[in-house]
Amino acid sequence: MTPRALRYYEQQGLVTARRTPSGHRVYDAEDIRRLRAVRELRDAGLTVGDVRAVAPLLRTMPAGGVPELLLQDPESGRCSAAEAVARRRLADLDARIERLSHLRERLAARLGEPEAGAPEVAERPGPPATEARAGADSGPVFRLVAAPSPGTPALGA
Numbered sequence: 001m002t003p004r005a006l007r008y009y010e011q012q013g014l015v016t017a018r019r020t021p022s023g024h025r026v027y028d029a030e031d032i033r034r035l036r037a038v039r040e041l042r043d044a045g046l047t048v049g050d051v052r053a054v055a056p057l058l059r060t061m062p063a064g065g066v067p068e069l070l071l072q073d074p075e076s077g078r079c080s081a082a083e084a085v086a087r088r089r090l091a092d093l094d095a096r097i098e099r100l101s102h103l104r105e106r107l108a109a110r111l112g113e114p115e116a117g118a119p120e121v122a123e124r125p126g127p128p129a130t131e132a133r134a135g136a137d138s139g140p141v142f143r144l145v146a147a148p149s150p151g152t153p154a155l156g157a
Contacts, residue, residue, distance in 0.1 A: 001035060001144060012048055014038050014055055032144045034058050039144070046089050054082040 006025065009015050015034055017025035027035070037058050041051045057080075108114070 001039065006035070009035065009038060009048075012052060014048075014051060014058075036144050044086075045093060046086065050085050050089050053085050057082050 006015070006017070006027075010017055010025075015027070015031050015038070017027055017031070020026055038051055041054070042048070
């Protein structure tokens with residue numbers, strides 16, 4: 001995660017950094033667990049606003065992570081708040097895909113391309129998606145790892 005992303009998530013209320021006397025941010029193991037969950041939810045397609053909506057649940061998230069957070073509550077048979085947010089986002093993504101598909105078909109028709117589906121696109125060689133997350137000019141990238149011992153800062157920015 002870049003320092004900019006960490007500051008942004010702090011600004012959005014998703015994590016609260018403690019400060020050293022010199023003003024440096026310090027993140028502990030709980031912060032890292034929370035940031036991993038935020039990143040996992042973002043990578044799954046949720047917006048920062050969606051993650052903010054389920055932020056109170058991140059404190060009670062099981063060690064297994066995000067999949068358990070999104071599951072239906074077996075006791076009540078009702079959807080959890082997190083699942084409801086995820087389902088709204090999924091519906092929004094489906095609507096966007098439908099709109100983009102329609103726009104693509106219209107443009108393809110103007111170019112004389114066949115109507116059925118997109119042309120095959122060859123995979124471009126390059127770094128895996130996880131390495132391509134930060135741009136070349138974005139500065140340092142921090143890995144989210146647990147602190148070596150309790151009370152020792154795991155990550156500073």
